[in-house]
Amino acid sequence: MDDVRVPISSDLDLVRAREQGRVLAGQLGFQHSDLTLIATAISELARNILRYARRGEIVLQQAQDSGVPGIVIIAQDEGPGIPDVNRAMEPGYSTAGGLGLGLPGVRRIMDEFEIVSEVGHGTVVTVTKWKR
Amino acid sequence: MAVPILKQGPFLIASIQSALTDTDLVQLRDALVGQVGSYRSRGVIVDVTALDVLDSFASRTLRDLAHMVRLRGAETVIVGIQPEVAFTMVRLGLTLEGVATALDLEEGLFYLNEKLRSTQQTTQ
Numbered sequence: 267m268d269d270v271r272v273p274i275s276s277d278l279d280l281v282r283a284r285e286q287g288r289v290l291a292g293q294l295g296f297q298h299s300d301l302t303l304i305a306t307a308i309s310e311l312a313r314n315i316l317r318y319a320r321r322g323e324i325v326l327q328q329a330q331d332s333g334v335p336g337i338v339i340i341a342q343d344e345g346p347g348i349p350d351v352n353r354a355m356e357p358g359y360s361t362a363g364g365l366g367l368g369l370p371g372v373r374r375i376m377d378e379f380e381i382v383s384e385v386g387h388g389t390v391v392t393v394t395k396w397k398r
Numbered sequence: 399m400a401v402p403i404l405k406q407g408p409f410l411i412a413s414i415q416s417a418l419t420d421t422d423l424v425q426l427r428d429a430l431v432g433q434v435g436s437y438r439s440r441g442v443i444v445d446v447t448a449l450d451v452l453d454s455f456a457s458r459t460l461r462d463l464a465h466m467v468r469l470r471g472a473e474t475v476i477v478g479i480q481p482e483v484a485f486t487m488v489r490l491g492l493t494l495e496g497v498a499t500a501l502d503l504e505e506g507l508f509y510l511n512e513k514l515r516s517t518q519q520t521t522q
Contacts, residue, residue, distance in 0.1 A: 302482035
């Protein structure tokens, strides 16, 4: 299966990205609440791109770990970057007037979470959900 | 995509038909807060049965809607949150605190009718 790339530059793209995520996750065998968790994680990550970097991309990939299928969601932008990543992961932290649940929430509902951010260069968040 | 708002007696019913953008949701909030005044409505029902995602922005917008409507003197009830959506919301810590919810449209109407009746009784 090829990677699915969804450019993010408007709030319509956000809806598109979570729909694409749901379709791919469905093809990989995810069901019910997992589909909703995946679509919601994509929604939060795509909104962060829109809010902080104005534009970026969501990349959806399939993964495999000793026969167990998974979905990888990569949210990347070339925005301002996050000066203090640790602080951004604290519940309640937000600089754009959100609830601040974005990143910590996404980490809670996914199995794996990685964030690389460089001030002035952008942010890449990579999350994975394994099919149980 | 605009959400149709139906006037049903003293209540307004917004029945979301498909996935909404953030802009759509904010427009819905503002339309309902406005129409509560133009129709002198006593209650608002927002049917989210068709929504497969209620993320932090959607939750916050619905909560704001309910609180704004209350400040205008009417009650809001959110109906139709799907089981998977409820599961995800709880995992994310999105509790819609201070907002009335009901299983479906029927239960929502029942809730608002009861509310309306109890206010009428106390004002008699």
